[in-house]
Amino acid sequence: MTYENLDAKLVNALLDNGDASLRSLAEQLDVSVTTVSNHVSALEDEGVIRGYTPKVDYDLLGYDVTAILQLKVEGSALPDITDRLRTEKQMVSVYEVTGDYDVIAIGKFTDTDGMNEQIKRLLTDPEINESNTSVVLNSVCENEQFSLEVDD
Template sequence: MEVDDTDRQLLAALAEDGRATTNDLSAATGISPPVVEQRVTGLEKRDAIAGYEARVDYDELGFDVTAVVQLTAADARRAEVLDELRTADQYVTVYEVTGEYDVVAVGRFRDTAELNERVGELVTTEGVAEVTTAVVLDTVADDPLSPLRGD
């Protein structure tokens, strides 16, 4: 799907404030309200905007540890392992990947004790062959619109 500079401006403004009104978006982008409404509706209809959600600050809620968990799973159990991770409360993102590992999951934990407990559960899960965990020290970039800036 092609997006132009007008679409990019609107997507960026919505990423900053998903609750912005048509008038708010118009003021932020300099695009007239009727065009804003038409463009946003078009982006929604084309599923370029999949929905609107709150950005949660996990640190403020007491989830002070972010970890990237990589694991390999036996082929026969991979679907079950993915289902377990998908439904586990602490994992905010789970990817099935190519390469050395089969799964990469990003989790939020209250402390290292909770992280250790959850990783310990993974290690003993049937079909999980290897688990590697990296604790995130700092978020250097988190920009979901970055790919749109390259066009």
């Protein structure tokens, strides 16, 4: 088994269960605990694994509404706008993009009223020329981290 395959398998195993103990990983991949420890540490040091996080179910916490905002922005104002969006706590993702719009942002809200209010407030910004909001009806999948390819 090559080094890189082991790393990919480790990442995949951790994506499956971020809590997995080094021992269980060692058994699963048929290598020693020490090797697993070394490789996982290396992945963390390299930044491939940038830490661990609980998967929080925001739906259960009352953040029922997800909205996708698309904005056309004055070119020079782009950093201002993205900065402002990022500091909005409930913004999950903010992208600068090519295409019809300049910015696409995804946010989560407790209800449509709160969403409308917050979005309205955002859109008062004179540097936003045009906007388009899509409300999510159904999240087929969200923030899925896909597994890496392994050639055996």
